Amino acid sequence: MKPEVPxxxxxxxxxxxxxxxQSVHPADRASALxxxxxxxxxxxxxxxxxxHHLVQENRAVHALLVRGAAYAPPPAPPAExxxxxxxxxxxxxxxxxxxxxxxxxVELRPEASDLNEAIWAELRASTxxxxxxxxxx
Amino acid sequence: MAAPLExxxxxxxxxxxxxxxxxxxxxxxxxxxxxxxETYRFTLAWRDADGAAxxxxxxxxxxxxxxxxxxxxxxxxxxxxxxxxxxxxxxxxLWLEEGSDALDHPFFIAEEIAGFQAAPALLWTEPYLAxxxxxxxxxxxxLGEIAKADPAGLGLTEVMIPVALDACWDRELSYWEGVxxxxxxxxxxxxxxxxxxxxANPPPPAQKLSVVHGDYRTGxxxxxxxxxxxxxxxxxxxxxxxxxxxxxxxxxxVWSFGRPEAGGLMPHDQAAAVWxxxxxxxxxxxxxxxxxLFNCVKGQAIWISSxxxxxxxxxxxxxxxxxxWMLQNAQDRxxxxxxxxx
Numbered sequence: 082m083k084p085e086v087p088x089x090x091x092x093x094x095x096x097x098x099x100x101x102x103q104s105v106h107p108a109d110r111a112s113a114l115x116x117x118x119x120x121x122x123x124x125x126x127x128x129x130x131x132x133h134h135l136v137q138e139n140r141a142v143h144a145l146l147v148r149g150a151a152y153a154p155p156p157a158p159p160a161e162x163x164x165x166x167x168x169x170x171x172x173x174x175x176x177x178x179x180x181x182x183x184x185x186x187v188e189l190r191p192e193a194s195d196l197n198e199a200i201w202a203e204l205r206a207s208t209x210x211x212x213x214x215x216x217x218x
Numbered sequence: 219m220a221a222p223l224e225x226x227x228x229x230x231x232x233x234x235x236x237x238x239x240x241x242x243x244x245x246x247x248x249x250x251x252x253x254x255x256e257t258y259r260f261t262l263a264w265r266d267a268d269g270a271a272x273x274x275x276x277x278x279x280x281x282x283x284x285x286x287x288x289x290x291x292x293x294x295x296x297x298x299x300x301x302x303x304x305x306x307x308x309x310x311x312l313w314l315e316e317g318s319d320a321l322d323h324p325f326f327i328a329e330e331i332a333g334f335q336a337a338p339a340l341l342w343t344e345p346y347l348a349x350x351x352x353x354x355x356x357x358x359x360x361l362g363e364i365a366k367a368d369p370a371g372l373g374l375t376e377v378m379i380p381v382a383l384d385a386c387w388d389r390e391l392s393y394w395e396g397v398x399x400x401x402x403x404x405x406x407x408x409x410x411x412x413x414x415x416x417x418a419n420p421p422p423p424a425q426k427l428s429v430v431h432g433d434y435r436t437g438x439x440x441x442x443x444x445x446x447x448x449x450x451x452x453x454x455x456x457x458x459x460x461x462x463x464x465x466x467x468x469x470x471x472v473w474s475f476g477r478p479e480a481g482g483l484m485p486h487d488q489a490a491a492v493w494x495x496x497x498x499x500x501x502x503x504x505x506x507x508x509x510x511l512f513n514c515v516k517g518q519a520i521w522i523s524s525x526x527x528x529x530x531x532x533x534x535x536x537x538x539x540x541x542x543w544m545l546q547n548a549q550d551r552x553x554x555x556x557x558x559x560x
Binding site for chain 2 (some may be wrong): 082083084088089092096106108111112113116117119120123132150170173174177178181183184185188201202203204205208211213215216217218
């Protein structure tokens with residue numbers, strides 16, 4: 082999730098302190114606290130599985146990149162020695178950028194239609210991993 | 219510390235109502251949402267030249283420090299004014315202030331159309347549930363009226379930039395692709411695939427140059443319990459372009475709120491037929507599909523811009539986090555759905 086959960090939680094902590102000040106207009110306080118509650122709910126829902134999903138996704142995307150080696154040299158496998166979300170997210174961004182490049186190539190190659198379909202399947206799976214209970218789609 | 223907002227609003231309005239005395243702004247309440255503008259409702263009270271007490275409910279829309287969309291408030295203000303008194307219900311615009319002295323940021327003040335609802339969640343509860351088809355018919359009739367209107371006759375070609383009929387799609391797609399290039403905080407493989415498809419399969423030229431509201435969807439109009447719309451809101455993305463662009467935005471699956479109908483209101487083919495009837499234009503299915511997918515790209519650009527404003531520190535309000543957290547993945551799923559991949 083962008084912005085990253087820790088930076089949002091940090092900001093919300095400061096926001097709560099600011100809203101404890103009596104000089105804050107009640108209209109602004111009500112708006113800020115209502116939205117803060119909503120975001121805390123989202124963070125709570127995503128938190129437990131976030132690292133697991135990123136590890137799963139990074140492995141799946143790298144497997145696709147290896148499969149597409151005939152079209153583009155695959156990047157290094159995903160690093161898993163640092164399981165902080167920020168580190169896993171950087172690995173995810175590196176691999177997803179390579180996947181976009183591979184997808185751009187293989188979607189124009191009829192002989193690579195199986196790989197093209199596999200990429201679409203992984204993209205669909207990535208939205209399933211990130212889907213929240215209140216998702217509108 | 220600055221004076222309370224109510225007294226600053228009252229001072230500003232007093233300077234614009236020469237005959238008014240004892241001007242007061244009371245009951246200031248911030249309306250949740252509004253990531254592109256801070257929106258407040260308040261009651262303005264004053265005595266007129268005869269000494270009679272007057273009162274009117276009003277809306278203040280003020281620019282935030284950084285927004286999820288970059289818009290010209292004058293365009294929004296003039297769009298509202300252009301449709302005032304037409305078949306497109308809009309609130310009366312009162313004052314536009316483009317300077318920052320009065321309330322720290324530019325703003326405008328309009329009448330409040332009070333007594334109606336805007337929250338989409340209410341629509342699928344009683345008593346609104348029974349009115350959805352009627353509401354949908356009114357919604358897409360109004361959209362057809364916007365599409366049918368003559369931008370020059372409304373005076374809007376003075377403030378909105380015209381575009382050639384065969385260039386509407388490229389101007390919009392290039393603009394929002396540029397926003398994605400500038401603001402994305404992580405690679406977006408689904409959105410990028412959609413952009414490649416859109417460029418490889420451009421739509422036909424627009425049937426006419428229309429006013430495009432830019433954000434006409436369930437949630438941006440005021441409705442009653444009889445299925446009637448009383449106000450079309452949030453014109454900050456209004457521009458000139460292909461009238462199918464607005465129809466495509468209203469068909470973006472995220473605005474169905476988990477229901478199968480267009481906008482959560484009525485079947486897509488019925489909505490398109492209502493729009494055709496009101497506009498006198500054709501909703502060619504292939505062209506409409508292009509514009510619906512385009513609007514998935516546009517939506518994603520808006521959500522990630524909101525994230526960018528937070529990440530860069532331009533606006534650290536929680537309202538900037540809600541759109542990307544709530545809608546970025548849903549928008550990806552909507553894109554897959556429109557592309558036949560979900």
